[in-house]
Each structure stands twice: as C-alpha cells, then as structure tokens.
Amino acid sequence: MNYSQLKQEIIEYSKSIGIDKIGFTTASPFTTLKLRLIRQAELNFQSGFEEKDIEKRTEPRLLMPDAHSIIAIAVAYPSKMKDRVISKEGERRGIFSRASWGLDYHTVLRRRLEKLEKFIREKVPQAELKSMVDTGELADRAVAERAGIGWSGKNCAIITPEFGSYVYLGEMITNIPFEPDTPLEDQCGTCTKCLDACPTGALVTGGQINAQRCISFLTQTKGTIPEEYRERLGNRLYGCDSCQTACPVNKGKDFHLHEEVEAEPEIAKPLLKPLLHLSNRQFKEKLGHISGAWRGKNPIQRNAIIALAHFKDKTALEDLIDILNHDQRPMMRETAAWAIGKIDGNGSRAVLEKAFEKETDEAVRQEIKKVLS
Structure with missing residues (x-):
C-alpha cells in the first residue's frame, strides 16, 4: 500500500465533501496537553463538560490500541449574517454565538467524517477508524494544532491562516500509518x-x-x-x-x-x-x-x-x-x-x-x- 498516495487521495476527496482543511498527525500521547489538563483540574478551571478521564483525553491508543495516525478536519463557518435583523425598543433580541448558527455542527461534521470513513474503507477494507466531534474523548484543539490545521491562540481557540478561528473541528483515529504534517508556528506574538x-x-x-x-x-x-x-x-x-x-x-x-x-x-x-x-x-x-x-x-x-x-x-x-x-x-x-x-x-x-x-x-x-x- 502506497500510504503517501492514499493520503493525497484523501486530501483531494475531502475537498469534494465540504471539508475546508485537513491535516494528519501521529497517535502519540499528548504529553503537553496532559500536564495542562492536570493543572486545570488543580485550579478548578474546568467546565465539567469535558471527558473526565485525562488519560483518555491524551492517550489515543487507549481509544484504539492499534492507532497509528489521527486525521484532523476543519469546516469554516461565517462570522456575519447574510440577512440582518435589528433589535429595537419593544422588540429586543438576544444572540447565539456564531458557532451555533445553522445546523448543529456536530451533525455537520459527523456527516463529513462518515463520508470520509466510507471513502477510506473502500481503499483500505481492513482499516480501523474512530471519528469524533467535540463530545469525543480527545481534545479537538490539541489534535488540530499538532496536525497543522492552525495554531492554538491565546484565546484557547485554533486559529487558521485561511479562516481565522471561525472553524469547526473534528478528528478520526486510524491504524493507517500516514506521514504526519508539520504544526504551524504560533503567530499571536505579543498581542493580548x-x-x-x-x-x-x-x-x-x-x-x-x-x-x-x-x-x-x-x-x-x-x-x-x-x-x-x-x-x-x-x-x-x-x-x-x-x-x-x-x-x-x-x-x-x-x-x-x-x-x-x-x-x-x-x-x-x-x-x-x-x-x-x-x-x-x-x-x-x-x-x-x-x-x-x-x-x-x-x-x-x-x-x-x-x-x-x-x-x-x-x-x-x-x-x-x-x-x-x-x-x-x-x-x-x-x-x-x-x-x-x-x-x-x-x-x-x-x-x-x-x-x-x-x-x-x-x-x-x-x-x-x-x-x-
């Protein structure tokens, strides 16, 4: 199997199904993240919505023993409404954050990941694949950062050069040994x-x-x-x-x-x-x-x-x-x-x-x- 060719085919196919950016990384432990999560827990800075088992969040092979690679995906979303509505006296309006506009992004990304899984299985029938979006054990941002999707900003969001931080993230663990991509350099500099x-x-x-x-x-x-x-x-x-x-x-x-x-x-x-x-x-x-x-x-x-x-x-x-x-x-x-x-x-x-x-x-x-x- 020519894994380099397969990787290129996956990249090309991803564009056709509405994935705006794709990256590949190893299934190695997320050691820096682990230390950060332990510190977060010590400070009681966690939201409580996260996977509570830090080992599962940072050790991909606990989720798939034969894992070799993780494929990270990003889908861009808009920052402005095409048709604006105005809040006025007597008819005041609230606002949902941009990531919550439109159809639930969990559904949006899962549909794309399902198509990607099907494509990979057609190429590699014996492939092991496990996809997740937000509610999975792995930290989406840590995977995306290491896979070169973007850098981790000071606001704890992944910032891509192309779409800024207005992207949804998802990932897929696999036993296929893809060549990992290079992470991007932090570009926040001294900005606060x-x-x-x-x-x-x-x-x-x-x-x-x-x-x-x-x-x-x-x-x-x-x-x-x-x-x-x-x-x-x-x-x-x-x-x-x-x-x-x-x-x-x-x-x-x-x-x-x-x-x-x-x-x-x-x-x-x-x-x-x-x-x-x-x-x-x-x-x-x-x-x-x-x-x-x-x-x-x-x-x-x-x-x-x-x-x-x-x-x-x-x-x-x-x-x-x-x-x-x-x-x-x-x-x-x-x-x-x-x-x-x-x-x-x-x-x-x-x-x-x-x-x-x-x-x-x-x-x-x-x-x-x-x-x-």
Missing part, C-alpha cells in the same frame, strides 16, 4: 487583544482559561448565574464571541461556504419575549436543530430574562412579573426578581413585596429581599 476583550477575565493568561468564569460556559449552566456575571452577559443567549471578534487575525474573515451552517436570523438573533413562553415541545421545534439548544430551554429562557434586564426593557415587565408569580422553576423566579429590580425596582416595589410574602424558596426570597433593599 483577546485577553483584554474577555468580559469576565476568564482568559487568565495566554492559552489558559478559567471555564468557571467564561461567559460561553455560564450561558450553558443550568443553575442561577452568579450576580457578578449577569450584567456582563449582555444579550447573549448561548456562547460568547468576544475573544474571537477582538482577534486581529479574524478581521475581515467571513466565509459562506456551506449552506447548512448559514444563520437563520430569527433563530440566531431571536426576539426575547416570545422565548419566555415556549413550551418544551415548541422550544425543540424552533431551536432543536442548533447546537445552542443542547442544554434545553431552561438556560436559554434564564439568559433571555437577563438580556431583557440588560436592555432595561419595560415592555417586558408584565412577562417578568408573571414569571415571578407563577413559574414553577425557582431559578426563573429568582432571575426574574433580579431583572425586575434592574428594569423598574422602585415602580415594581409593591409587586416584589407581595411576591416575597408568598415565596417559599429561600434563594428566591433572598433575591427579592436584595432587590427591595
């Missing part, structure tokens, strides 16, 4: 614009993030967001792009190469008030196809309340008071009480006092008391 732009200081230093403070992480949590971070959420419903939009490499990068990842304006930047009233079924029908819906409706609705407070939208007071008085979820009542205080604390004092009298949840009572004081 991403660190400076981070709303919560989650980027502790170049290449190190405290996920517990990251707005992208906070928008996905299922509990009450700590008060110190609420106003910093702005109108974000899911994710955060601040460190990406601040990056000089991303300036002018806006690729519309794949229809399925194009933004649906009314989904990517939806009206806030209607979001508050969606049932589970309606939420799934409206937003279930995007990656930003993976945690369900509760975090999105909580974030929508915070966004309405950000806009100080008095037209939402009736909705928020209804949530405070009737919603079964303490988290929503607590967040609504805070939002009412931000929008119209004095004007709604009687409403808050009445809600306090009948409230049974201690956390909600404390929030109302804080607003009243």
Whole structure:
C-alpha cells in the first residue's frame, strides 16, 4: 500500500465533501496537553463538560490500541449574517454565538467524517477508524494544532491562516500509518487583544482559561448565574464571541461556504419575549436543530430574562412579573426578581413585596429581599 498516495487521495476527496482543511498527525500521547489538563483540574478551571478521564483525553491508543495516525478536519463557518435583523425598543433580541448558527455542527461534521470513513474503507477494507466531534474523548484543539490545521491562540481557540478561528473541528483515529504534517508556528506574538476583550477575565493568561468564569460556559449552566456575571452577559443567549471578534487575525474573515451552517436570523438573533413562553415541545421545534439548544430551554429562557434586564426593557415587565408569580422553576423566579429590580425596582416595589410574602424558596426570597433593599 502506497500510504503517501492514499493520503493525497484523501486530501483531494475531502475537498469534494465540504471539508475546508485537513491535516494528519501521529497517535502519540499528548504529553503537553496532559500536564495542562492536570493543572486545570488543580485550579478548578474546568467546565465539567469535558471527558473526565485525562488519560483518555491524551492517550489515543487507549481509544484504539492499534492507532497509528489521527486525521484532523476543519469546516469554516461565517462570522456575519447574510440577512440582518435589528433589535429595537419593544422588540429586543438576544444572540447565539456564531458557532451555533445553522445546523448543529456536530451533525455537520459527523456527516463529513462518515463520508470520509466510507471513502477510506473502500481503499483500505481492513482499516480501523474512530471519528469524533467535540463530545469525543480527545481534545479537538490539541489534535488540530499538532496536525497543522492552525495554531492554538491565546484565546484557547485554533486559529487558521485561511479562516481565522471561525472553524469547526473534528478528528478520526486510524491504524493507517500516514506521514504526519508539520504544526504551524504560533503567530499571536505579543498581542493580548483577546485577553483584554474577555468580559469576565476568564482568559487568565495566554492559552489558559478559567471555564468557571467564561461567559460561553455560564450561558450553558443550568443553575442561577452568579450576580457578578449577569450584567456582563449582555444579550447573549448561548456562547460568547468576544475573544474571537477582538482577534486581529479574524478581521475581515467571513466565509459562506456551506449552506447548512448559514444563520437563520430569527433563530440566531431571536426576539426575547416570545422565548419566555415556549413550551418544551415548541422550544425543540424552533431551536432543536442548533447546537445552542443542547442544554434545553431552561438556560436559554434564564439568559433571555437577563438580556431583557440588560436592555432595561419595560415592555417586558408584565412577562417578568408573571414569571415571578407563577413559574414553577425557582431559578426563573429568582432571575426574574433580579431583572425586575434592574428594569423598574422602585415602580415594581409593591409587586416584589407581595411576591416575597408568598415565596417559599429561600434563594428566591433572598433575591427579592436584595432587590427591595
């Protein structure tokens, strides 16, 4: 078998199925990453969404004993909407991060990886292949960095020369011994614009993030967001792009190469008030196809309340008071009480006092008391 020729054929085929960049690396352990992950755990900087077994995250041969190579892929996504919708008084809108526009990227990349697997098996029937996207054991960014897809930026994103950091990543472990590609040199230099732009200081230093403070992480949590971070959420419903939009490499990068990842304006930047009233079924029908819906409706609705407070939208007071008085979820009542205080604390004092009298949840009572004081 001529593996060099096979590699070239895979590269050519990948272009035909919508893979924008492909790279190859060895299945050797990710020793630097391992040390970094151990340190992250010691500092309690992890999000909790990661694979908990550090060995599995850094030792490809624990996932495939005969692994020789890892194929990394990248698919570019747009940074701007083709059709913009405007947030205006009385019709305020939230925003989903760019990586969540269009069809769920897990689906987008898996379909491409499945096609790539089929192509390789036709060439090498005995090939062992294991693909993963985001939720797999391996760290996508570490694989992409070593495979020459891009360098690891100070914002902890992979930055490609062609598409900036606006790329989805996936990988495939295989027992085929491909020649590895050369990693790219770090091109961030002395730039710290991403660190400076981070709303919560989650980027502790170049290449190190405290996920517990990251707005992208906070928008996905299922509990009450700590008060110190609420106003910093702005109108974000899911994710955060601040460190990406601040990056000089991303300036002018806006690729519309794949229809399925194009933004649906009314989904990517939806009206806030209607979001508050969606049932589970309606939420799934409206937003279930995007990656930003993976945690369900509760975090999105909580974030929508915070966004309405950000806009100080008095037209939402009736909705928020209804949530405070009737919603079964303490988290929503607590967040609504805070939002009412931000929008119209004095004007709604009687409403808050009445809600306090009948409230049974201690956390909600404390929030109302804080607003009243």
